[in-house]
Amino acid sequence: MPSLAEARCITVEDYLAGEVVSPIKHEYVAGEVFAMAGATDEHVTIAGNVFAMLRGHVRGGPCRVYMADMKLRVERAQAFFYPDVFVTCDAADAGEPTAKQRAKVVIEVLSESSEGYDRGGKFAAYRQLPSLEEYVLIDSRVRSVEVFRRHPEGWVLQPVPEDGRLELLSLGFACGLDAVYEDVTFPTAVGGTEALPPGP
Secondary structure, three states: EHHHOOOOOOOOHHHHHOOOOOOOOEEEEOOOEEEEEOOOHHHHHHHHHHHHHHHHOOOOOEEEEOOOOEEEEEEEHHHHEEEEEEEOOOOOOOOOOEEEEOOEEEEEOOOOHHHHHHHHHHHHHHHOOOOOOOEEEEOOOOOOOEEEEEEEEEEEEEEEEEOOOOEOOOOOEEEHHHHHOOOOOOEEOOOEEEOOOOOO
């Protein structure tokens, strides 16, 4: 999640040059730069699980899966983001070494600090990507997954039941939520932890 207190106005060129040498990552929106906060164990584990499954699913085809360190440019919003996981299947993106522009699927892992932004301003920017077909929000605090799909009449939310399967229709992919949350341990209300059963 960006830290709004770190915002300062710079050009796209200065932002890109700064990211090459910066020890921390920043997102960029319309001239403002936001430092990225660190992630929890749950957050990183979920993103890694999804990346691994999608990487295996698209192997040998035209699609590529990226996570964490690859920028996604939303030109219409004058923005650069670092999605937790995203998939692009456009050959034009293959030749772009530092920022892709044609994501088909974007996945963000929600945390206390990022949820409002991921649901609000960031999703509004992502919707300006003509290539985007599905936007997925995976909660890192509880077992909850939501899929937003682009339809001719607009974006439609399709929550995934706790015992259901995450389906990405644009990629022909599906998996159970046990696999999404494999090795994730949630804090309990009394300060202990609750381990999820191992995924398949």
